[in-house]
Amino acid sequence: MAVLSTLRVEQLNKSLKNLSASYLRHRPLVQRVLNISFVLYVLGTTFRGLSSRPAKPSNSTSKKGKGKGKDDSSGRPPRVAVDALFYQRLSRILRIVIPGIKSKEALLLVMHSSLLILRTAISLYVAALDGKIVASLVRAEPAQFAFNILRWLLVAIPATWTNSWLTFVQKKLAIAYRTRLTEVVLKEYLGGDEEEDKDRKVYYQLSNLDDRIKNPDQMITHDIQRFSTHLAAIYSNLAKPVLDVILYNYQLSQNVGAEGLLVLTILVQSTAALLRRVTPPFGAYAAMSAQLAGALRHTHSRLAEFAEEIAFMGGEETEKMLVERDYATVVLHERKVLRRRWWFGCAEEGLVKWTWGAFGLVLCAIPVFFKLPGMENVDLGGRTEGFVTNRRLLLSSSDAFGRVMYSYKDLSELAGYTARVSLLLDTMEDIKKGKFEKALVSSASIEENAKILQGRGEVMFSENIEFENVPIVTPNGDILVRSLNFSIKHGQHLLIVGPNGCGKSSLFRILGGLWPVYGGIVRKPPPSDFLLIPQRPYLSVGTLRDQVIYPHTKEDMQARGITDVDLLRILAAVQMENVVDREGGWDVTREWRDALSGGDKQKIAWARLFYHNPKYAILDEATSLVPPDMEGRMMDHATELGITLLTVSHRPSLWKYHHMILHYDGQGGYVFTKLDAEKRLALQQEKQTLENKLLDVPKWKARLAELKAIEAGLA
Numbered sequence: 001m002a003v004l005s006t007l008r009v010e011q012l013n014k015s016l017k018n019l020s021a022s023y024l025r026h027r028p029l030v031q032r033v034l035n036i037s038f039v040l041y042v043l044g045t046t047f048r049g050l051s052s053r054p055a056k057p058s059n060s061t062s063k064k065g066k067g068k069g070k071d072d073s074s075g076r077p078p079r080v081a082v083d084a085l086f087y088q089r090l091s092r093i094l095r096i097v098i099p100g101i102k103s104k105e106a107l108l109l110v111m112h113s114s115l116l117i118l119r120t121a122i123s124l125y126v127a128a129l130d131g132k133i134v135a136s137l138v139r140a141e142p143a144q145f146a147f148n149i150l151r152w153l154l155v156a157i158p159a160t161w162t163n164s165w166l167t168f169v170q171k172k173l174a175i176a177y178r179t180r181l182t183e184v185v186l187k188e189y190l191g192g193d194e195e196e197d198k199d200r201k202v203y204y205q206l207s208n209l210d211d212r213i214k215n216p217d218q219m220i221t222h223d224i225q226r227f228s229t230h231l232a233a234i235y236s237n238l239a240k241p242v243l244d245v246i247l248y249n250y251q252l253s254q255n256v257g258a259e260g261l262l263v264l265t266i267l268v269q270s271t272a273a274l275l276r277r278v279t280p281p282f283g284a285y286a287a288m289s290a291q292l293a294g295a296l297r298h299t300h301s302r303l304a305e306f307a308e309e310i311a312f313m314g315g316e317e318t319e320k321m322l323v324e325r326d327y328a329t330v331v332l333h334e335r336k337v338l339r340r341r342w343w344f345g346c347a348e349e350g351l352v353k354w355t356w357g358a359f360g361l362v363l364c365a366i367p368v369f370f371k372l373p374g375m376e377n378v379d380l381g382g383r384t385e386g387f388v389t390n391r392r393l394l395l396s397s398s399d400a401f402g403r404v405m406y407s408y409k410d411l412s413e414l415a416g417y418t419a420r421v422s423l424l425l426d427t428m429e430d431i432k433k434g435k436f437e438k439a440l441v442s443s444a445s446i447e448e449n450a451k452i453l454q455g456r457g458e459v460m461f462s463e464n465i466e467f468e469n470v471p472i473v474t475p476n477g478d479i480l481v482r483s484l485n486f487s488i489k490h491g492q493h494l495l496i497v498g499p500n501g502c503g504k505s506s507l508f509r510i511l512g513g514l515w516p517v518y519g520g521i522v523r524k525p526p527p528s529d530f531l532l533i534p535q536r537p538y539l540s541v542g543t544l545r546d547q548v549i550y551p552h553t554k555e556d557m558q559a560r561g562i563t564d565v566d567l568l569r570i571l572a573a574v575q576m577e578n579v580v581d582r583e584g585g586w587d588v589t590r591e592w593r594d595a596l597s598g599g600d601k602q603k604i605a606w607a608r609l610f611y612h613n614p615k616y617a618i619l620d621e622a623t624s625l626v627p628p629d630m631e632g633r634m635m636d637h638a639t640e641l642g643i644t645l646l647t648v649s650h651r652p653s654l655w656k657y658h659h660m661i662l663h664y665d666g667q668g669g670y671v672f673t674k675l676d677a678e679k680r681l682a683l684q685q686e687k688q689t690l691e692n693k694l695l696d697v698p699k700w701k702a703r704l705a706e707l708k709a710i711e712a713g714l715a
């Protein structure tokens with residue numbers, strides 16, 4: 001029995017020896033397989049880690065928002081996660097910011113990549129040199145030590161040069177991305193150079209006809225800038241660490257054996273997976289931060305814009321409450337993010353720096369305690385050199401791996417900004433196609449109204465204006481007039497009257513191409529043939545001349561053969577020629593909104609009308625602040641210039657300048673007829689006289705009762 005068991009042990013020993021001998025024989029192959037598997041594994045896990053993060057329920061919006069990245073009804077930011085949708089959005093934006101392989105951005109990326117590789121190569125060299133320096137110290141070789149220090153100083157030159165260049169190129173990339181994106185967005189937002197772009201008013205429709213974007217100004221300035229900075233950084237935060245992990249670990253496996261590395265990788269990856277599971281949704285937080293900051297800025301800009309009105313009404317308390325409410329929301333969110341960042345930072349550092357550090361030290365000790373096959377016996381100096389080099393490689397590698405982990409956080413934030421930029425691009429694209437999303441009034445769901453809202457009318461070009469069965473519908477689906485029919489010829493001035501909110505200005509918005517036509521046929525000249533003078537005219541940033549010729553430039557004006565003397569004549573037509581001397585000449589720049597009175601602003605707007613001399617003028621209470629004699633003079637001058645007037649005004653004094661009248665009743669009905677000003681005025685006067693008389697009736701009745709009482713007393 002004992003002999004049998006001894007035989008078995010011997011057999012086992014023999015087969016173990018054979019196995020070990022065969023392993024040693026094939027070890028170089030095993031090492032190679034392990035190294036290749038490691039590279040594939042790093043690339044694979046990085047790719048998987050970055051590409052398949054499911055959205056947490058708290059980050060995702062309603063089904064309605066799915067795929068498009070819209071705000072949902074609760075006002076939460078668009079769905080944000082590092083998922084397929086993010087990559088889809090990102091690849092679309094990448095095509096904008098890197099338009100081709102020969103573009104400046106592609107060149108900068110190549111430069112950036114080369115510098116990143118150079119930096120890793122330098123780090124590898126420094127790791128080996130560090131080991132050599134310590135070894136020469138341990139061996140007490142002063143000449144060798146001095147020589148190594150010289151090499152150290154020499155390598156510092158390309159090392160510092162590379163780092164500065166990396167920062168420089170990365171910042172340049174961020175600016176280049178931002179410029180590309182801003183160009184594209186502005187082209188969509190304010191129109192491009194092509195003729196078809198000219199009549200698109202995306203900037204108007206974005207804020208008036210659509211609810212998706214509350215503050216486009218913030219998106220175009222702040223969010224695009226943040227996106228570009230993150231995108232430029234993500235490349236070095238991701239590509240470089242991945243490359244580093246591969247190169248450092250390859251070098252390490254040469255020094256300590258691929259087997260140890262395999263064990264280390266398993267430990268690191270399993271703990272990293274654990275950390276990933278508990279990572280808070282930083283992308284959604286970034287998107288929410290941007291949205292809340294935008295809302296706060298919007299409240300402040302409203303306060304600045306309406307400062308005078310608020311000051312007169314003493315609305316400071318209310319405004320303060322609004323600002324404080326928005327600020328509190330921002331702070332609440334930032335505090336929540338800060339708390340989550342705090343504990344996540346602790347967990348991250350504890351794991352990445354300390355736990356993985358301990359694993360690494362054990363790995364570095366392997367060649368010290370065990371003789372690895374194929375490795376020569378080394379002295380104390382050699383062992384120290386190996387340990388120092390391996391430790392440096394390991395530190396660099398764990399730092400690189402840590403950065404791959406951190407880059408997930410960066411990537412989440414990038415996903416947040418990508419969602420914001422995509423939302424802007426998507427919404428503008430929809431608007432160009434005439435697709436709007438706006439909360440509708442309840443009456444919009446009534447079957448008959450819904451049918452009108454789904455329809456689209458035709459717009460045809462004509463010198464005259466004709467509306468054929470055109471409904472007037474507000475952007476939130478309120479139907480003001482079901483079917484409007486009227487026509488005027490060029491030269492026939494039209495007066496539009498009716499109660500407040502009946503749709504007088506809305507008609508102009510359709511004429512100007514700002515609102516969609518939901519049905520029927522609109523025949524009209526192009527928007528460039530119309531010029532609008534509202535009650536509070538717009539005054540631009542620029543010189544006094546710019547106010548009169550807006551939106552022309554001085555060069556446009558000169559190209560039309562118009563001089564400052566002609567402009568002065570135009571100003572004389574509105575009795576404003578003194579303003580040039582008063583303000584200090586044509587080239588003086590002021591905040592004209594504050595420098596001119598309400599009436600002067602209206603007169604400048606009329607001067608602008610005379611300068612441009614369009615086919616049609618839309619006058620929306622445009623003379624409400626000027627004296628009646630001036631009003632008549634301006635109307636006459638416009639008629640002399642051949643401008644057809646489309647006027648909204650409550651002043652009967654203006655009737656005599658118009659040929660036709662469109663009278664809304666405020667209940668969805670209207671009358672379109674010839675305007676006989678004299679007859680209308682006579683009727684108006686008679687009506688007024690009767691109304692005045694009716695006011696006296698109660699007094700007469702009381703007197704009659706008094707007289708009757710006196711009479712009864714006398715009897």
Ligand SMILES: Nc1ncnc2c1ncn2[C@@H]1O[C@H](COP(=O)(O)OP(=O)(O)OP(=O)(O)O)[C@@H](O)[C@H]1O
Pocket residue numbers: 208209474475476480498499500501502503504505506507
């Ligand atoms: N951007 C918008 N989004 C939603 N509704 C709008 C928008 N602009 C105007 N409206 C609505 O359309 C309706 C008609 O407005 P419109 O400006 O045409 O009135 P109006 O007849 O000119 O009145 P007023 O004499 O008071 O200026 C109003 O109820 C207004 O609230």
